[in-house]
Amino acid sequence: MKVLVTGGLGFIGSNFILNILQNNPNYTVTNIDAELTGSNLANLEELNNSHNYRYVKGNITNKILMEKLIEQNDCIINFAAESFVDRSILDANQFLVSNIRGTYTILEILRTQKKRLVQISTDEVFGSLKEGSADEKSRFNPSNPYAATKASAELLVNSYVNTYDLDCVITRCTNNxxxxxxxxxxxxxxxxxxxxxxxxxxxxxxxxxxDWIYVDDHCEAIFKVLLDGEQGESYNISSNxxxxxxxxxxxxxxxxxxxxxxxxxxxxxxxxxxxxxLNSSKIQNSLKWNTKTxxxxxxxxxxxxxxxxxxxxxxxxxxxxxxxxxxx
Ligand SMILES: NC(=O)c1ccc[n+]([C@@H]2O[C@H](COP(=O)([O-])OP(=O)(O)OC[C@H]3O[C@@H](n4cnc5c(N)ncnc54)[C@H](O)[C@@H]3O)[C@@H](O)[C@H]2O)c1
Known part of the structure:
Protein backbone atom coordinates (compact mmCIF):
# COMPACT_ATOMS: atom_id res chain seq x y z
CA MET A 1 0.00 0.00 0.00
CA LYS A 2 1.15 3.54 -0.80
CA VAL A 3 0.32 5.87 2.07
CA LEU A 4 0.37 9.66 1.91
CA VAL A 5 0.98 11.19 5.35
CA THR A 6 0.57 14.91 5.92
CA GLY A 7 2.40 16.64 8.78
CA GLY A 8 4.76 13.70 9.19
CA LEU A 9 7.64 15.76 10.55
CA GLY A 10 5.59 16.49 13.67
CA PHE A 11 5.23 14.43 16.83
CA ILE A 12 2.50 11.90 16.05
CA GLY A 13 3.00 11.80 12.27
CA SER A 14 6.69 10.92 12.59
CA ASN A 15 5.99 8.15 15.09
CA PHE A 16 3.22 6.85 12.83
CA ILE A 17 5.54 6.71 9.81
CA LEU A 18 8.27 4.90 11.75
CA ASN A 19 5.75 2.38 13.11
CA ILE A 20 3.96 1.69 9.83
CA LEU A 21 7.21 1.16 7.88
CA GLN A 22 8.67 -1.03 10.59
CA ASN A 23 5.56 -3.23 10.74
CA ASN A 24 4.85 -3.22 6.98
CA PRO A 25 8.12 -3.19 5.03
CA ASN A 26 6.21 -3.59 1.75
CA TYR A 27 4.38 -0.25 2.26
CA THR A 28 5.67 3.05 0.93
CA VAL A 29 5.12 6.36 2.69
CA THR A 30 5.18 9.84 1.18
CA ASN A 31 5.34 12.56 3.81
CA ILE A 32 4.33 16.13 2.99
CA ASP A 33 5.12 18.74 5.62
CA ALA A 34 5.38 22.53 5.46
CA GLU A 35 8.05 22.60 8.20
CA LEU A 36 5.93 24.84 10.45
CA THR A 37 5.76 24.90 14.27
CA GLY A 38 6.12 21.43 15.73
CA SER A 39 8.05 20.03 12.77
CA ASN A 40 11.52 18.61 13.17
CA LEU A 41 13.51 17.11 10.29
CA ALA A 42 15.55 15.14 12.81
CA ASN A 43 12.41 13.18 13.76
CA LEU A 44 12.75 11.09 10.60
CA GLU A 45 16.47 11.38 9.93
CA GLU A 46 16.83 7.62 10.23
CA LEU A 47 14.67 7.19 7.10
CA ASN A 48 16.83 9.44 4.90
CA ASN A 49 18.20 6.59 2.82
CA SER A 50 15.16 4.40 3.03
CA HIS A 51 13.86 3.07 -0.34
CA ASN A 52 10.20 3.16 0.76
CA TYR A 53 10.07 6.66 2.27
CA ARG A 54 9.88 9.97 0.41
CA TYR A 55 9.77 13.44 1.90
CA VAL A 56 8.19 16.41 0.12
CA LYS A 57 8.39 19.88 1.60
CA GLY A 58 5.06 21.55 0.87
CA ASN A 59 1.80 22.91 2.21
CA ILE A 60 -1.43 20.91 2.21
CA THR A 61 -3.23 24.04 1.01
CA ASN A 62 -1.26 23.77 -2.27
CA LYS A 63 -3.94 22.10 -4.40
CA ILE A 64 -1.76 21.36 -7.44
CA LEU A 65 0.91 19.67 -5.34
CA MET A 66 -1.66 17.76 -3.28
CA GLU A 67 -3.46 16.56 -6.42
CA LYS A 68 -0.22 15.05 -7.68
CA LEU A 69 0.64 13.40 -4.34
CA ILE A 70 -2.84 11.99 -3.81
CA GLU A 71 -2.78 10.58 -7.34
CA GLN A 72 0.47 8.76 -6.58
CA ASN A 73 -0.87 7.14 -3.38
CA ASP A 74 -3.67 4.81 -2.27
CA CYS A 75 -4.81 6.64 0.85
CA ILE A 76 -4.12 9.73 2.92
CA ILE A 77 -3.73 10.31 6.63
CA ASN A 78 -4.12 13.96 7.55
CA PHE A 79 -2.05 14.79 10.62
CA ALA A 80 -1.02 18.24 9.36
CA ALA A 81 -2.30 20.89 11.71
CA GLU A 82 -1.31 23.73 13.93
CA SER A 83 -1.63 21.95 17.25
CA PHE A 84 -0.69 24.15 20.21
CA VAL A 85 -3.64 25.73 22.04
CA ASP A 86 -1.53 28.56 23.53
CA ARG A 87 -0.44 29.69 20.09
CA SER A 88 -4.02 29.59 18.81
CA ILE A 89 -5.02 31.98 21.60
CA LEU A 90 -2.20 34.38 20.70
CA ASP A 91 -2.99 34.26 16.94
CA ALA A 92 -5.46 31.84 15.35
CA ASN A 93 -4.90 32.78 11.69
CA GLN A 94 -2.50 29.95 10.78
CA PHE A 95 -4.82 27.50 12.58
CA LEU A 96 -7.65 28.41 10.24
CA VAL A 97 -5.35 28.03 7.23
CA SER A 98 -3.80 24.65 8.08
CA ASN A 99 -6.61 23.01 10.00
CA ILE A 100 -9.65 24.15 8.00
CA ARG A 101 -8.42 25.33 4.59
CA GLY A 102 -5.91 22.46 4.45
CA THR A 103 -8.59 19.85 5.14
CA TYR A 104 -10.92 21.51 2.63
CA THR A 105 -8.19 21.35 -0.04
CA ILE A 106 -7.80 17.60 0.47
CA LEU A 107 -11.57 17.01 0.44
CA GLU A 108 -12.01 18.92 -2.82
CA ILE A 109 -9.35 16.73 -4.48
CA LEU A 110 -10.99 13.57 -3.15
CA ARG A 111 -14.19 14.45 -5.00
CA THR A 112 -12.47 13.35 -8.20
CA GLN A 113 -9.89 10.93 -6.81
CA LYS A 114 -11.73 8.38 -4.69
CA LYS A 115 -9.20 7.46 -1.99
CA ARG A 116 -9.62 6.83 1.71
CA LEU A 117 -8.94 9.77 4.05
CA VAL A 118 -8.22 9.29 7.75
CA GLN A 119 -8.75 12.67 9.39
CA ILE A 120 -6.84 12.98 12.66
CA SER A 121 -8.88 14.93 15.18
CA THR A 122 -8.85 15.52 18.92
CA ASP A 123 -10.83 15.10 22.15
CA GLU A 124 -10.78 18.90 22.43
CA VAL A 125 -13.73 19.15 20.02
CA PHE A 126 -15.99 18.11 22.93
CA GLY A 127 -14.67 20.83 25.25
CA SER A 128 -14.31 20.57 29.01
CA LEU A 129 -16.34 17.87 30.79
CA LYS A 130 -17.07 18.04 34.52
CA GLU A 131 -17.96 14.37 34.63
CA GLY A 132 -18.41 11.37 32.36
CA SER A 133 -16.72 10.77 29.02
CA ALA A 134 -17.63 11.87 25.50
CA ASP A 135 -18.59 9.15 23.05
CA GLU A 136 -18.82 9.46 19.27
CA LYS A 137 -22.33 10.92 19.49
CA SER A 138 -21.58 13.60 22.06
CA ARG A 139 -22.15 17.24 21.21
CA PHE A 140 -19.23 19.35 19.98
CA ASN A 141 -18.39 22.18 22.35
CA PRO A 142 -14.90 23.44 21.43
CA SER A 143 -13.74 26.21 23.72
CA ASN A 144 -10.48 27.51 22.26
CA PRO A 145 -9.55 28.53 18.71
CA TYR A 146 -7.46 25.38 18.09
CA ALA A 147 -10.34 23.09 19.11
CA ALA A 148 -12.79 25.14 17.04
CA THR A 149 -10.68 24.69 13.89
CA LYS A 150 -10.40 20.94 14.49
CA ALA A 151 -14.18 20.67 15.01
CA SER A 152 -14.72 22.71 11.83
CA ALA A 153 -12.50 20.33 9.88
CA GLU A 154 -14.53 17.38 11.18
CA LEU A 155 -17.79 19.03 10.11
CA LEU A 156 -16.36 19.60 6.65
CA VAL A 157 -15.25 15.97 6.39
CA ASN A 158 -18.72 14.74 7.39
CA SER A 159 -20.39 17.07 4.93
CA TYR A 160 -18.23 15.71 2.08
CA VAL A 161 -19.01 12.11 3.06
CA ASN A 162 -22.70 12.94 3.03
CA THR A 163 -22.72 15.10 -0.10
CA TYR A 164 -20.12 13.41 -2.33
CA ASP A 165 -19.95 9.92 -0.80
CA LEU A 166 -16.26 10.32 0.04
CA ASP A 167 -14.51 7.49 1.86
CA CYS A 168 -13.46 9.31 5.05
CA VAL A 169 -13.02 8.18 8.64
CA ILE A 170 -12.23 10.36 11.63
CA THR A 171 -10.15 9.52 14.70
CA ARG A 172 -10.24 11.60 17.86
CA CYS A 173 -7.57 11.04 20.44
CA THR A 174 -6.75 12.29 23.91
CA ASN A 175 -3.39 13.83 24.88
CA ASN A 176 -0.39 11.95 23.49
CA ASP A 211 -6.25 11.39 29.60
CA TRP A 212 -2.67 10.58 28.54
CA ILE A 213 -1.98 7.95 25.89
CA TYR A 214 1.40 6.68 24.69
CA VAL A 215 1.92 7.74 21.08
CA ASP A 216 2.55 4.18 19.76
CA ASP A 217 -0.86 3.08 21.06
CA HIS A 218 -2.48 5.98 19.21
CA CYS A 219 -0.58 5.08 16.01
CA GLU A 220 -1.77 1.49 16.19
CA ALA A 221 -5.37 2.68 16.53
CA ILE A 222 -5.00 4.92 13.47
CA PHE A 223 -3.62 2.00 11.46
CA LYS A 224 -6.61 -0.16 12.42
CA VAL A 225 -9.00 2.60 11.43
CA LEU A 226 -7.18 3.05 8.11
CA LEU A 227 -7.62 -0.65 7.29
CA ASP A 228 -10.98 -1.46 8.84
CA GLY A 229 -12.76 1.73 9.90
CA GLU A 230 -16.19 2.17 8.37
CA GLN A 231 -16.76 4.93 5.85
CA GLY A 232 -18.29 8.01 7.48
CA GLU A 233 -17.65 6.79 11.04
CA SER A 234 -15.58 8.41 13.76
CA TYR A 235 -13.60 6.61 16.45
CA ASN A 236 -12.63 7.96 19.87
CA ILE A 237 -9.22 6.82 21.13
CA SER A 238 -8.30 7.02 24.80
CA SER A 239 -6.40 5.09 27.42
CA ASN A 240 -8.40 5.50 30.62
CA LEU A 278 -13.26 10.14 25.92
CA ASN A 279 -15.11 6.85 25.88
CA SER A 280 -13.31 4.60 23.39
CA SER A 281 -15.39 1.44 23.70
CA LYS A 282 -16.45 1.70 20.03
CA ILE A 283 -12.93 1.16 18.65
CA GLN A 284 -12.17 -1.39 21.36
CA ASN A 285 -15.20 -3.48 20.44
CA SER A 286 -15.48 -3.02 16.70
CA LEU A 287 -11.79 -2.92 15.70
CA LYS A 288 -10.35 -4.94 18.62
CA TRP A 289 -7.94 -2.19 19.62
CA ASN A 290 -6.64 -1.50 23.08
CA THR A 291 -3.70 0.28 24.65
CA LYS A 292 -0.57 -1.74 25.40
CA THR A 293 1.67 0.72 27.21
N1 LIG B 1 -0.46 15.91 20.31
C1 LIG B 1 -1.62 15.45 20.81
O1 LIG B 1 -1.70 15.13 22.00
C2 LIG B 1 -2.81 15.26 19.90
C3 LIG B 1 -3.97 14.66 20.44
C4 LIG B 1 -5.06 14.45 19.59
C5 LIG B 1 -5.00 14.84 18.27
N2 LIG B 1 -3.89 15.44 17.78
C6 LIG B 1 -3.86 15.79 16.35
O2 LIG B 1 -2.84 15.01 15.75
C7 LIG B 1 -2.24 15.73 14.67
C8 LIG B 1 -0.74 15.79 14.86
O3 LIG B 1 -0.45 16.42 16.11
P1 LIG B 1 1.05 16.60 16.61
O4 LIG B 1 1.02 16.71 18.08
O5 LIG B 1 1.91 15.61 15.95
O6 LIG B 1 1.35 18.04 16.01
P2 LIG B 1 2.75 18.71 15.67
O7 LIG B 1 2.52 20.17 15.87
O8 LIG B 1 3.85 18.05 16.40
O9 LIG B 1 2.94 18.40 14.12
C9 LIG B 1 2.12 18.98 13.13
C10 LIG B 1 2.88 18.91 11.83
O10 LIG B 1 2.04 19.40 10.80
C11 LIG B 1 2.78 20.25 9.94
N3 LIG B 1 1.85 21.20 9.31
C12 LIG B 1 1.06 22.11 9.91
N4 LIG B 1 0.35 22.79 9.00
C13 LIG B 1 0.71 22.30 7.79
C14 LIG B 1 0.32 22.59 6.46
N5 LIG B 1 -0.58 23.55 6.20
N6 LIG B 1 0.86 21.88 5.45
C15 LIG B 1 1.77 20.90 5.70
N7 LIG B 1 2.19 20.59 6.95
C16 LIG B 1 1.66 21.29 7.97
C17 LIG B 1 3.78 20.94 10.85
O11 LIG B 1 4.89 21.44 10.11
C18 LIG B 1 4.15 19.80 11.80
O12 LIG B 1 5.23 19.05 11.32
C19 LIG B 1 -2.92 17.10 14.64
O13 LIG B 1 -3.92 17.06 13.67
C20 LIG B 1 -3.51 17.23 16.04
O14 LIG B 1 -4.65 18.05 16.02
C21 LIG B 1 -2.79 15.66 18.57
Missing part, protein backbone atom coordinates in the same frame (compact mmCIF):
# COMPACT_ATOMS: atom_id res chain seq x y z
CA UNK A 177 3.06 11.68 25.03
CA UNK A 178 6.21 9.93 23.86
CA UNK A 179 9.40 10.42 21.84
CA UNK A 180 9.66 13.24 19.26
CA UNK A 181 7.14 15.59 20.88
CA UNK A 182 7.93 19.28 20.42
CA UNK A 183 9.69 20.65 23.50
CA UNK A 184 7.09 23.35 24.25
CA UNK A 185 4.49 20.75 25.33
CA UNK A 186 4.04 19.84 29.03
CA UNK A 187 5.81 16.48 29.31
CA UNK A 188 8.94 17.11 27.18
CA UNK A 189 9.30 20.62 28.60
CA UNK A 190 9.11 19.33 32.16
CA UNK A 191 11.69 16.62 31.45
CA UNK A 192 14.17 19.03 29.84
CA UNK A 193 13.81 21.71 32.52
CA UNK A 194 13.96 19.24 35.41
CA UNK A 195 17.03 17.61 33.94
CA UNK A 196 18.70 21.04 33.87
CA UNK A 197 17.53 21.81 37.45
CA UNK A 198 15.45 24.73 36.16
CA UNK A 199 12.06 25.99 37.33
CA UNK A 200 9.08 24.16 35.83
CA UNK A 201 6.06 26.38 35.13
CA UNK A 202 2.58 24.98 35.81
CA UNK A 203 -0.52 26.86 34.74
CA UNK A 204 -2.96 27.90 37.50
CA UNK A 205 -3.24 25.33 40.29
CA UNK A 206 -2.15 22.40 38.10
CA UNK A 207 -5.49 20.63 38.50
CA UNK A 208 -6.34 20.43 34.78
CA UNK A 209 -6.97 16.82 33.83
CA UNK A 210 -6.12 15.07 30.57
CA UNK A 241 -5.44 7.27 32.23
CA UNK A 242 -6.73 10.59 33.56
CA UNK A 243 -4.04 12.54 35.36
CA UNK A 244 -3.79 16.21 36.39
CA UNK A 245 -0.84 18.34 35.31
CA UNK A 246 0.61 18.74 38.79
CA UNK A 247 0.66 14.97 39.34
CA UNK A 248 2.43 14.46 36.00
CA UNK A 249 5.12 17.00 36.84
CA UNK A 250 5.61 15.47 40.30
CA UNK A 251 5.87 11.99 38.78
CA UNK A 252 8.55 13.15 36.35
CA UNK A 253 10.46 14.87 39.18
CA UNK A 254 10.32 11.67 41.22
CA UNK A 255 11.55 9.55 38.31
CA UNK A 256 14.41 11.99 37.74
CA UNK A 257 15.13 12.24 41.47
CA UNK A 258 14.62 16.02 41.52
CA UNK A 259 13.03 18.19 44.26
CA UNK A 260 9.39 19.36 44.06
CA UNK A 261 10.51 22.94 44.76
CA UNK A 262 11.44 23.23 41.08
CA UNK A 263 7.69 23.63 40.49
CA UNK A 264 6.53 27.19 39.87
CA UNK A 265 2.83 28.04 39.50
CA UNK A 266 2.25 30.68 36.78
CA UNK A 267 -0.72 32.65 35.44
CA UNK A 268 -3.25 30.31 33.87
CA UNK A 269 -4.07 30.18 30.18
CA UNK A 270 -7.33 32.09 29.41
CA UNK A 271 -10.30 29.71 29.23
CA UNK A 272 -8.13 26.71 30.22
CA UNK A 273 -10.39 23.65 29.94
CA UNK A 274 -10.48 21.70 33.19
CA UNK A 275 -10.96 18.16 31.95
CA UNK A 276 -11.16 16.18 28.71
CA UNK A 277 -12.33 12.59 28.65
CA UNK A 294 1.22 1.59 30.89
CA UNK A 295 1.78 5.18 31.97
CA UNK A 296 4.86 4.20 34.00
CA UNK A 297 6.51 2.35 31.12
CA UNK A 298 5.60 5.03 28.59
CA UNK A 299 6.90 7.81 30.80
CA UNK A 300 10.18 5.98 31.41
CA UNK A 301 10.69 5.48 27.66
CA UNK A 302 9.80 9.14 27.01
CA UNK A 303 12.20 10.45 29.66
CA UNK A 304 15.01 8.33 28.27
CA UNK A 305 14.38 9.52 24.71
CA UNK A 306 13.99 13.21 25.61
CA UNK A 307 17.16 13.28 27.71
CA UNK A 308 19.18 11.60 24.96
CA UNK A 309 17.77 13.92 22.29
CA UNK A 310 17.57 17.31 23.98
CA UNK A 311 21.23 18.09 24.46
CA UNK A 312 21.73 21.86 24.46
CA UNK A 313 17.99 22.55 24.41
CA UNK A 314 17.66 25.76 26.43
CA UNK A 315 13.96 26.00 27.02
CA UNK A 316 14.19 28.30 30.03
CA UNK A 317 15.09 31.14 27.69
CA UNK A 318 11.99 30.46 25.65
CA UNK A 319 9.11 32.73 26.67
CA UNK A 320 6.81 29.70 26.81
CA UNK A 321 8.70 28.36 29.81
CA UNK A 322 7.00 30.99 31.96
CA UNK A 323 3.48 32.23 31.23
CA UNK A 324 2.68 34.08 28.02
CA UNK A 325 -0.40 35.50 29.80
CA UNK A 326 1.55 37.27 32.58
CA UNK A 327 0.99 40.80 31.33
CA UNK A 328 -2.42 40.36 29.80
Missing amino acids: YGPRQFFEKLIPKTIVLANQNKKIPIYGNGKNIR NEVDNLSIVKKILELLNKPFDLIEFVTDRPGHDLRYS TFNDGLQKTIEWIINNSKGENISENTLSSSPWKNS
